[in-house]
Each structure stands twice: as structure tokens, then as C-alpha cells.
Amino acid sequence: MNAVINESQRCVNLVPVNLFHCSSRDTVLNGYSIEKGTGVIAQISTVMLDEKIFPEPYTFNPNRFIDENGKLKKIEELIPFSVGKRQCIGEGLARMELFLIISNLFNRYQVFVSPSSAGLPSLEKSNDIGVVPRKIRAKLSRRYS
Structure with missing residues (x-):
């Protein structure tokens, strides 16, 4: 279940444009000079879709x-929760909640994709600030009475 959650977070990347930061000193990154006071953004999506780290990243x-x-x-x-000193302080709680909610959902219900649905959710990205999921019709059937 944790592997499915990890892969879901890698693919979805809810906030592709992270918070803006400002460099605190002059530095060089991959051969590029970055002056003190330059606005910088950690591009999380470029890391989580890097083919060297995650082969076939769109699968x-x-x-x-x-x-x-x-x-x-x-x-x-x-x-998915960013990096460094300013990464999400609630990461541990969020991971625990994701595990409990998703595990309980699939423990209690069987999910069927409706034939009238346009298919399974797509991994295609939109050009919006956030990720907008494709609508999907599904039926939940209780596993236990």
C-alpha cells in the first residue's frame, strides 16, 4: 500500500510550482551563478519525472x-512534501492519514470503473498551477455486509 501511495504522489505532484524562495548568498549551481537575493523555486516535478531516477516516469x-x-x-x-528546512511539517501525519484512509477504503469497498467513463485516470499533466484530475465514473461495492 505504501508503494502505491508513493507512486501516486510521484505521479500526481499536487503542487508542481513550489513556494518561492530567495538565495541568501552568492552561489554556483550546476555551473550557473546565482546572485544573493535571486528568487528561486524548487521544481519538484522535474525530480519526480526524471528518467534517470524513475525509468518510464509517465508509467x-x-x-x-x-x-x-x-x-x-x-x-x-x-x-512530494518538498525538501530542506521548509519542507512540510505535517509530512508524517499526512503519510499516516493517506495510508489509513486509502487502506480502509479498499478494505471496505471494491471499486469498479463504469463502462460510461472515459477510461482510467490519465497521468497527462495540465498547464494549470495545480493538478486537475480527469473525471471518472466508478461504482463502489461493499465487501462486507
């Missing part, structure tokens, strides 16, 4: 987070 593949022993593998480049 939903939770197995990339499972090691050879079937255990959850930590990939440092998975950064």
Missing part, C-alpha cells in the same frame, strides 16, 4: 518502490 509503477526482498524501498528523490 504508473508502484514496484519501483519495492526492493528485491519485497520490502518498501526508500528513494530519496521522492519529495
